[in-house]
Amino acid sequence: MTGGILPQEVQKRLLEEGWTKAGYAICFDCLDGRSSLIGKPPVKDFQADVAEFFGGDVAEHTFGCRGAQFAVMKTLADYVAENGSREYAKVIVTDPLCHYTTVIAAEMAGFELEEAVHRGYPEYRVEAKNFAERIERVKKEKGKLPALIVVTHADPYYGNLNPVKEVGEIAREYDIPYMVNAAYTAGVMPVNMKEMKADFLTVSAHKSMASLGPLGFLVTNFEWAKRTFESSTMVTHWSGRAFGKKIPSLFGCSVGAVPLVSAMLSFPYVVERVRNWNEELEKVRWFIGEMEKLDDVMLIGDRPHRHHLMHFETPVFWEISKRHKRKGFFLAEELNRRGITGIHRGMSKHIKLSTYSLSWDQLKKVKDAFYEIAESYTSG
């Protein structure tokens, strides 16, 4: 994910300002016992900025987007157990192309997962009505509503944008809590959870906010903030210790100085680049057009495409791999030789790539590389 690349300037500052010196570099000035409350560096203000930037009320940083998703599901699991079991079944309705971390978080929190259906090859589109259908089916089978709806804003397989606003309307109608996983969008394109009518937004800083990993954010509204970020209530029996500033669903405090500081240093750059999203889309669409001029190459997924993650069917490279001594590895290796990294090693029948933040010149170089490789093996 090219949305995770750090600006050169930020990398330099991390070293020069001493943030790579030790793992706990922000803890010295921690007066309140939770990293999200630190004033120097201004972590607390940064969390508020992040919440505002994504149209939410409260944000906390997490161990990656997976940590944020788990926190949401743990919150809902507790909610169902305490209050909602008459109304809600322990079921989540999600899109059928959600990231694996959504599945794992559901498994950890003890939820069943029900998927809205997609329309299959070649577009794999999911429509809002498919979510409504699945909700109705859960209602019929369990006699209760699902406890949560989760929609992946841009799916990680084809880069399809899901109908997050329409699903938000449906969630409101049924009164089901609603989470949008914006791991592949928040930080690269405009994302506003209020417009989506989402209760929870999960974000991956190392995928899409030009940050080191592991780092994510969980953004929520005032309605859910208190429950989601509820402080520890345990008092140890004998010593009587209590840790009232710590948030259990975030492991008390999701420490990790270097990822967090990298996100803070990159944030102005992220805010700026989101403004140029339309130009990014223009480049994406040009690139798709050029790639599809190659023998039988075809984009899988939404068209016109609305995200920089692209998935191509590439029979031309698959044919080459069959007779190449490096098999499917040849493609990534040929690209590496031309200074292009990021293609998953071993893939040749289908390729997934992201060209986000490449300049027109760089993008043309990538296109030329694919053309050259195809020609060098098929000509003569």
Added chain:
Amino acid sequence: MTGGILPQEVQKRLLEEGWTKAGYAICFDCLDGRSSLIGKPPVKDFQADVAEFFGGDVAEHTFGCRGAQFAVMKTLADYVAENGSREYAKVIVTDPLCHYTTVIAAEMAGFELEEAVHRGYPEYRVEAKNFAERIERVKKEKGKLPALIVVTHADPYYGNLNPVKEVGEIAREYDIPYMVNAAYTAGVMPVNMKEMKADFLTVSAHKSMASLGPLGFLVTNFEWAKRTFESSTMVTHWSGRAFGKKIPSLFGCSVGAVPLVSAMLSFPYVVERVRNWNEELEKVRWFIGEMEKLDDVMLIGDRPHRHHLMHFETPVFWEISKRHKRKGFFLAEELNRRGITGIHRGMSKHIKLSTYSLSWDQLKKVKDAFYEIAESYTSG
């Protein structure tokens, strides 16, 4: 914690080799879908080295030591729910000076926490028999044994070493799973979980293995490895997707390139420094002797002291703070002015500090700084 400081050389390599370029920098060559299985860089071999170094059979990296502790408790919670509820109560017995992350992990996993008692001021010592007493009391009150014993190897308040081997014997006698939290010891002093008869060892790389955070390790034995690191079994209902390489208790895969690579680069240095533990202890004891020559300054905790975390009662600085315009902040500020960082801002009545890895010259400089500050405010 000075045990978390990275060697200069490692910091340079992180930048020069491109590891600070992007958050997912190790994911390109991931063929199996879990970062702990990656061969290039040799993450898989590194996990095996870590397991061996700490006397265990299998290790996995985690989101900090807190992530490792949660994984252990989640494993035991599932174990009690599935098999052990006739034998085990949902109770953990721990030491009364455990780190707050132990309390939070227990809270997240739904355990009650019962503490062995300490002997109070000024040594705060906990003895093995105190654990046996608490186990007996749980047995009497609940009619079942506690499901887990957790001992913090060196406690985070006074740097006391707990009787981990003796408690290991007790755990064996009762047949209770046993976890040692070595967040403050593994990576700075010799730690061997087999010698402790521990089933689980939790480690903080950013506290004690010269690594960036958040990073920890969970080390276990063959007996518990399969259950602890059990793969995901969820298959999504409609799309039929499964993620059999992912480990739910570790969020599928505890990503985070930069902390992990920093730990790999620092590991040879960590192995080496552990050999010099006796010299470190000699420095610690000299420093305590010097500090206690100051008016009424006294070490709280174990003596002879066996860890580099020291907690002093410092009435001399407390008296100064009462009439200083910067109040309790004066001490950290005076030390900072002399190039000494790491004392928690605002503390003056008690101070906690670690001098690990300081040379004799540097250590004398620290001692001189305390002497100077005490004299400059009390003389005349």
